[in-house]
Amino acid sequence: MKIVKRDGHIVDYDADKIRIAIGKANNEVKGNKKATKQEIEEIIKYIEELDKKRILVEDIQDIIEQKLMEFDKYELAKKYITYRYTRELVRKANTTDKTIKELIDGENEYWNSENSNKNAEVVTTQRDYLAGITSTDITRRFLLPEDVVEAHDKGIIHFHDADYFAQNALHNCELINLNDMLQNGTVINGVMIEKPHRFITAATIATQIILAVTSSSYGGATVSLTHLAPFVRSSYEKYYQKYKERNLSKEECEKFAKQDTKKEVQDGVQTFNYQVNSMTNTNGQAPFLSVCMYLGETDEYKEELAMIIEEFLKQRIQGFKNEKGVYITPAFPKLLYILEEDNIHENSKYWYLTKLAAECTAKRMVPDYISEKVMKELKKNELGDGDCYPCMGCRSFLTPDRTMSLGNISKAKDYVKGKGKYYGRFNQGVVTINLPDVALSSKGDMNEFWKIFDERLELCHKALQIRHKRLSNVTSDVAPILWQNGALARLEKGESIHELLHHGYSTISLGYAGLYECVKVMTGHSHTDNGEGKEFGLKVMQHLNDMTSKWKKEEDIDYSVYGSPIETTTYKFAKCLKERFGLIKGITDRGYITNSYHVPVFEEIDAFSKLKLESEFQKLSPGGAISYIETPNLQNNLEAVIEVIKFIYDNIMYAELNTKSDYCQKCGYTGEILIDDNLEWYCPNCGNRDHNTLNVARRTCGYIGTNFWNKGRTQEIKERVLHIDNKVAE
Numbered sequence: 001m002k003i004v005k006r007d008g009h010i011v012d013y014d015a016d017k018i019r020i021a022i023g024k025a026n027n028e029v030k031g032n033k034k035a036t037k038q039e040i041e042e043i044i045k046y047i048e049e050l051d052k053k054r055i056l057v058e059d060i061q062d063i064i065e066q067k068l069m070e071f072d073k074y075e076l077a078k079k080y081i082t083y084r085y086t087r088e089l090v091r092k093a094n095t096t097d098k099t100i101k102e103l104i105d106g107e108n109e110y111w112n113s114e115n116s117n118k119n120a121e122v123v124t125t126q127r128d129y130l131a132g133i134t135s136t137d138i139t140r141r142f143l144l145p146e147d148v149v150e151a152h153d154k155g156i157i158h159f160h161d162a163d164y165f166a167q168n169a170l171h172n173c174e175l176i177n178l179n180d181m182l183q184n185g186t187v188i189n190g191v192m193i194e195k196p197h198r199f200i201t202a203a204t205i206a207t208q209i210i211l212a213v214t215s216s217s218y219g220g221a222t223v224s225l226t227h228l229a230p231f232v233r234s235s236y237e238k239y240y241q242k243y244k245e246r247n248l249s250k251e252e253c254e255k256f257a258k259q260d261t262k263k264e265v266q267d268g269v270q271t272f273n274y275q276v277n278s279m280t281n282t283n284g285q286a287p288f289l290s291v292c293m294y295l296g297e298t299d300e301y302k303e304e305l306a307m308i309i310e311e312f313l314k315q316r317i318q319g320f321k322n323e324k325g326v327y328i329t330p331a332f333p334k335l336l337y338i339l340e341e342d343n344i345h346e347n348s349k350y351w352y353l354t355k356l357a358a359e360c361t362a363k364r365m366v367p368d369y370i371s372e373k374v375m376k377e378l379k380k381n382e383l384g385d386g387d388c389y390p391c392m393g394c395r396s397f398l399t400p401d402r403t404m405s406l407g408n409i410s411k412a413k414d415y416v417k418g419k420g421k422y423y424g425r426f427n428q429g430v431v432t433i434n435l436p437d438v439a440l441s442s443k444g445d446m447n448e449f450w451k452i453f454d455e456r457l458e459l460c461h462k463a464l465q466i467r468h469k470r471l472s473n474v475t476s477d478v479a480p481i482l483w484q485n486g487a488l489a490r491l492e493k494g495e496s497i498h499e500l501l502h503h504g505y506s507t508i509s510l511g512y513a514g515l516y517e518c519v520k521v522m523t524g525h526s527h528t529d530n531g532e533g534k535e536f537g538l539k540v541m542q543h544l545n546d547m548t549s550k551w552k553k554e555e556d557i558d559y560s561v562y563g564s565p566i567e568t569t570t571y572k573f574a575k576c577l578k579e580r581f582g583l584i585k586g587i588t589d590r591g592y593i594t595n596s597y598h599v600p601v602f603e604e605i606d607a608f609s610k611l612k613l614e615s616e617f618q619k620l621s622p623g624g625a626i627s628y629i630e631t632p633n634l635q636n637n638l639e640a641v642i643e644v645i646k647f648i649y650d651n652i653m654y655a656e657l658n659t660k661s662d663y664c665q666k667c668g669y670t671g672e673i674l675i676d677d678n679l680e681w682y683c684p685n686c687g688n689r690d691h692n693t694l695n696v697a698r699r700t701c702g703y704i705g706t707n708f709w710n711k712g713r714t715q716e717i718k719e720r721v722l723h724i725d726n727k728v729a730e
Contacts, residue, residue, distance in 0.1 A: 001013040001047070001052055001053065001054070001424055002053065002054045002055075002057060003054075003055060003056075003057055003060070004054055004056045004057065005057050005249045010054070011645060013048075013055075013219060014050070015044045018040075018043065018044055018064065019040060019044070021064070021080070022035055022040050022043070022064065022068075022076075022080065023040075024235070024396065025076055025079040025080040025082075026076065026213075027028040028064070028076075028079040029075050029076050029079060031184050033073065033076055034070065034073075034076065035071065035073055035076055037070050037355055039067075039073075042067070043063070043064055043068075046067060047060060047063055048548070048592075049302070053293065054431065065077050065081060067240065068080060068131060073596050077287050079308045080091050085535070089702065091550055092268065107362040114396045124538060126284070127284060128282065128283050128284030128285075128314055131163075132163025132164065133163070134166070135162065135163050135164060135165060135166035135167065136162045136163050136165075136166075138166040139159075139162040139165045139166055140162070142592065143165060143166065143466070143470070144159065144162075144463070144466065145462075145466075145630070146371065146566050147462075148459065148462065148463045148466070150454075151459055151711050154436055154576055154580065155437065155572055155575070155576025155577065155580070156433075156434055156437050156456060156459075156576075157431060157432060157433055157434060157456065157459060157460055157463065158431070158432040158434070158513075158564075158569050158572070158573070159431055159463055160172075160429065160430040160431065160432065160511070160512070160567070160569075161218055161219075161429065162432070162496060162563075164218040165429075165467075165470065167574075168470045168471065168473055168474055168478075169216070169474050169478035169479055170216070170217055170218050170394070171217050171218075171219075171426050171427065171428055171429065171506075172217065172218065172219035172426070172427040172428060172429045172430060172509075173217065173219030173220045173221060173222075173225075173392035173393040173473060173715065174213070174217060174219075174221055174222075174392055174397050174424075174425065174426035174427070174487070174488060175221075175222050175224075175389070175390065175398070175412070175422055175423045175424065175425055176209065176210065176213055176222065176223050176422070176487050176589075177423040177424035177425065177486055177487060178206055178223045178224065178227040178486065178489075179224075179226075179227040179414050179423060179485060180229070180412050180413050180423075180424070181193075181209055181412040181486040182195065182196065182205065182206070182227060182228075182485045183195060183413075183414060184412070184413040184414065184683075185564065186209065186481070186485045186487075187480065187481075187484075187485045188208055188209070188212050188481060188485075189212075193205055193208075193651075196231060196234075196265065197231075197234050197598055198231060198234060198235045198238065198262050199228065199231040199232045199234070199235045199239070199261075199264055199265060199268045200235070200267055200268040200271060201231070202228050202231035202268075202628075203228060203231075203268035203269065203271055203272045204229075204268075204271055204272075204275065206223060206228065206272065207271075207275035207279065208254050209270055209487065209535065210223065210273075210276065210287050210289055211275075211279050211281055211287060211479070211605045212481045212487075213281040213472050213481055213482065213487045214281045214287040214288060214289070215281040215623070216449070216479040216481055216482050217426075217482070218283060219288065219289070219392070219393050219396070219427065220288045220289070220290060220392055220393015220394055220396065220703070221287065221288065221289055221291075221392065221393060222289070222290040222291070222292055222336070222390050222391065222392050222393060223289070223291060223292065223307060224291075224292040224294060224297060224390065224423065225292065225293055225294075225305060225308045225312065226292075226294060226297040226298050226301070227423075228306055228308060229267075229298060229302075229304040229305040229308060230299070230301050230304070230498065231302035232258045232261060232264075232265060232304035232305075232307060232308065232476075233301060233304050233545065234264075235260075235261050235264050236257050236258070236261040236304075239256065239260040239261055240253050240254065240257040240258035243256050243257060250471065254344070254367050257310040261307075262307070263305050265308060265311050266311055269308065269311040269312055270315060270545035271588065273315060273320065273333070273344075276331065276332060276333050277320060277330055279401075280585075282337065286331075286332055287333075288332065288393055288394075288703070289332050289333040289604055290333060290334040290335070290336055290390065290391065290392075290393055290394070291312065291334070291336065292335075292336045292338070292390035293305075293309045293312065293333055293335065293338060293353075293367065294338040294340075294344045294372075294388070294389075294390070295309075295338070295340060295343060295350060295353075296338065296340050296342070296372060296388065301647060303311055306350055306353060308421055309337075309352060310352075310356065312335065313335075313353070313356045313357055313358070313359075313360045313367075316330075316335060316360050316364050316366060317356075317359055317360045317363055319363075319364060322663070322665075322695055324665050326646075326663055326665070326668075328661075328663050328695045328697070329363075329364045329365060329661045329662075329695075329704070329706075330364075330697075330704075330706070331697065331703070331704045331705065331706045332703075333366035334366060334368065334393075334394065334703055335360075335368070336353075336367060336368055336369075336370055336390045336391070337357045337367035337368070337369055337370070338370050338371075338372070338388065338390075339354070339369055339370075339371050339372060339389075339645065339649040340372040341372075343646075344649050345728060346644065349531055353576075354642070354645065355642070356640070357369075357645070358636075358638050358641040358642050358645060359638060359641075360649075361641055361645075361656075361657050361659065362633075362634040362635045362637075362641050362657075363635055363637060363659070363661055364657055364659075364661060365656070365657070365658060365659050365661065365697065365704055366700060366704070368654070368655070368656040369625070369645060369648045369649075369654070369655055369656065370390065370653065370654050371632070371648055371649045371650070371651075371652065371654070372388040373649060373650065374615075374649075374650075374652060374655045374673060375388045375389075375653070375654075376388055376614075378619055378653060379397075379399075379400045379622075380400055380621070381398070381400040381401045381402065381404070381420045382401065382402040382404055382405065382672045383404065383418075385420070387420045389400065389420075389422040390454060391624070391626075392426070392427060392643060394428050394565055394626065395563065395565060395624045395625060395626040395654070396507075396509070396562065396623060396624045397560075397623060397624055397625070397654075398425050398427075398507055398511070399504060399507055399558050399622060400501070400625070401420035401422065401504065402418070402504040403418070403421065403503050403505050404417075404418060404420065404421075406503055407498065407721065409499050409503065409505060410424050410488065410489035410490065410491075410505065411489060411490040411491060411617075412424055412486070412489065412490055413486070413490060413661055424486075424487070424488050424489060425459075425488070425505055425506055425507075426488055426500075426506045426507075427506060427507050427508065427565065428467055428468055428471055428501060428506055428507065428508040428509075429464070429467040429471075429509065430509040430510075430511045430562060430564060430567065430570065431460045431463040431464050431509075431510065432460075432511030432512060432513055432562075432564040433456050433457065433460050433510070433511070433512050433513075434511055434513060434514060434573050434576075434577075434593075435513060435514045435515055435517070435518035435540065436509060436514040436517035436518050436573070436577055436587065436593055437456075437573075437576070437577060437580070438452050438453050438456055438518065439517070439518040439519075439521035439522050440521055440577065440580070440581045440584075440587070442522075444522060446522070449522060450543075451690070453540075453543065454547075457510075457544075457547050457647060460510055461510075461547075461551055461559075464508055464509075464510065464559065467508060468501060468508055468557060471497070471501055472473075472496075472498055472501060474496070474497050475495060475496055475497065476489070476491040476492065476493060476494065476495045476496075476497060477493055477494055481645075483497055485494075486574075487569055488500070501557065502557060503554045503556060504558045505558075506558065507558045507559075507560045507623055508557060508558065508559055508560070509559075509560055509561075509562035509564075509623045509624060510547070510559055510561055510562060510623070510650075511559070511562045511564030511595060511624075512543060512544060512564065512596065513562070513564050513566050513569070513570065513573060513594075513595065513596060513615055514561070514573065514593040514594055515527055515537055515540065515541070515596065515597045515598075515617070516528075516539065516593075516594040516598070516599070517587050517593055517594060517595065518537075519536050519537045519540070520532050520533070520586065520587060521587060523534060523536050526599075526600070526603065527597070527617075528599050528605065528613055530613075530664040534613075535618065536698075537597070538616065538620065539650035540620070541561070541597065541617055541620035542620060543622055544561045544620070545561050545622075546713060547559075548560055548561055548623075555600065560618065560620060560622055560623025560624075561621050561623050562623035562624035562625075563595065563596025563597060563598075563621045563624055563625040563626070564595070564596060564624075565595070565624075565700075565703070566595060567700050567705070567709070567713060568710060568713070570592040570593055570595065570712055570713060570716065571591055571592055571710045571711065571712025571713060572593050572712075573593050574588065574590060574591050574593050574712055575591075575712075577593070578637040578664055586696055590712075590715060590716075590719075591715045591716075592712040592713060592716040594713060596621065596625060597614060597617035597618070597620075597621060597625070598614065598627070598628075599613065599614065601630075601719050601720040602714055602719045602721060603721070604721055604722075605723060606723060606724065607629040607631075607644060607723040608644075608647055610627070610723050611627055611629065611644075611647060611648065611651055611652050611655055612651055612652070614627040614652065615627070615651050615652035615653070618652060618653055618654070618709075621651070621657075625653075625654065626654050626655065626656060627652055627654065627655045627656075627701060627722060628655060628656045628657065629644065629655070629657055629723040630656060630658045630721065630722050630723050630724075631656065631657050631659050631723065631724050632659075632719045632722055632724075633659060633660060633671070633672070634659060634724075635659075641657065641722060644657060644724070656699065658698070658699045658720075660672040660698075661697060662694070662695060662696045662697065663694075664683040664685060664686060664688050664693065664694055664695075665688075665693040665694070665695065666683065666688045666690070666693050667683060667685050667688065669683050669684070669685035669686065671684070672684075673694055673696045675714060675717065675718040679711055679714045679718065681694060681696060681708065681716055683712075691708055698717055700713065
């Protein structure tokens, strides 16, 4: 008789292995609860008399359990089942041991390129990845059902951030309520931090808050400069009083106080930038931070806010020095500039800030632009009013506030009744569906497509429910900075966060990827054709929204459609599609699939047509989306940048310009570091290929990466076409 093992290998039957297995279970029980030698031999005899040519090892184990129970050896059967399960865990653990060794030895491709802002050689990053590998192992073996794990492995869906899922306290991303924490005080590591009285102190405390918050979550965080603006006035008043006490005239007091305040703003912004870029959180990287610049958030402190915005832009234009002392483009903080009536026209009061933003974008790729006009059309709160607010991190957008009628469920101290609340809210996590796999699995049959689509969406739904339930067990004690001390809430000690997971206070994201490839398979057209392809693409997007609306209504959980920033997963999905369906020209013959609803990177299209087309899809991706255009070096053509900015204001909610600003440390070249046909980066001036001496910054899924990428993402970057030339846009 032959035994078929779990991995498919076939070995000879060996009765002694059965005796040993039952014997080990026997050692765990006492007296007549043990199986006698005779009973063990009867089990073996029964198996042998089946006279099978081949039998699965699982079937033999099932028979042993059944026979033990027939002999009334219930406790022994339970021990045997435990032994069997333990052996299964040991077998599965071996792959984790191998992965850890590969990480330590620097041989694991996935972890070496998992995040373009993390260096897997650095000890702090390795510590995070070691924990991540362990978390992923626990998640796969204990926390997720087999069908979800299998679908994830096959690239049918992607269960994001499994490397953080074992810790049930961790959520994805957030808008930090910096206003509440600065105005009403907070606690960090058990130390009371009271309200600051100067801007430079507030800026420093803000960075400490950011570090603490991003160490207690795993996605992107956003703060608003509006929350720092009142402290500029406090500093001014302090300086004014100093000069008044010296008996200077009012004019002199104002003059010198303004000078001192301006210097303090410069120093405070520099401190903020130094802190954010030099700190390392528990995720093994600098905080994944976005900074919002929105004049419309305040009337009282608008002048002070304008001062801070101006200084942030000026310092980013200058850049940050690398280890060689050369100014380069940093990855963080990401800057978000809100376009509004006060800054979008040449005769607007704050037009000078928009011109400064355009200069900054041309040189440093930020800020990114959010149109207040378009956003207020798309984001209506429960009172029917349009709201404007920043994204959480690179692209995650909250749904409009519908908690106003519920009152202050987060117990925030800065809560204003009847006003939409966005700071302090967060995202519970993401599961992404691979749309090209749905199309290829249907073999182009429309009826089969919608059937498979719904099956896959329900699988995503199941995985998202698991995410939600995991967070449902959390109390405020697991992360006091988040839930007790104002970042997200002011709950009591021991209080559950459950209510914050419902009623629209937080979102949970149904991600999607590869709309272009999906549409191409099903219609033969791109979704950019303004015809059959586009029509089908919009139907797919609408169906995603219909499903999340259904789930939201049934469960009072804010499911939301999210254009996933699949930095590494774009490569994984592409490889899985090729393995499952073979090489298909134009579909599976690249090392990446297209992000979200984007026009594919290789498709020729001008900037304005691209943004206009994608705006129709962006509105159907309310939980997260960003559009971009690729440009040449536009530092000497700010008119073109400004024309794009104006177009964004009138046509699309959220967009960015991808410029190039690289540096070669060996020869001093500044410009664009190139990629050869073997997907290797090199300096076009001296041929340098050493990643350690090349400073390269590229947009990756909405944020800037500076630590290079996997082969799939590198191919995607290489194949990006320009959407605007170096002439003044008309």
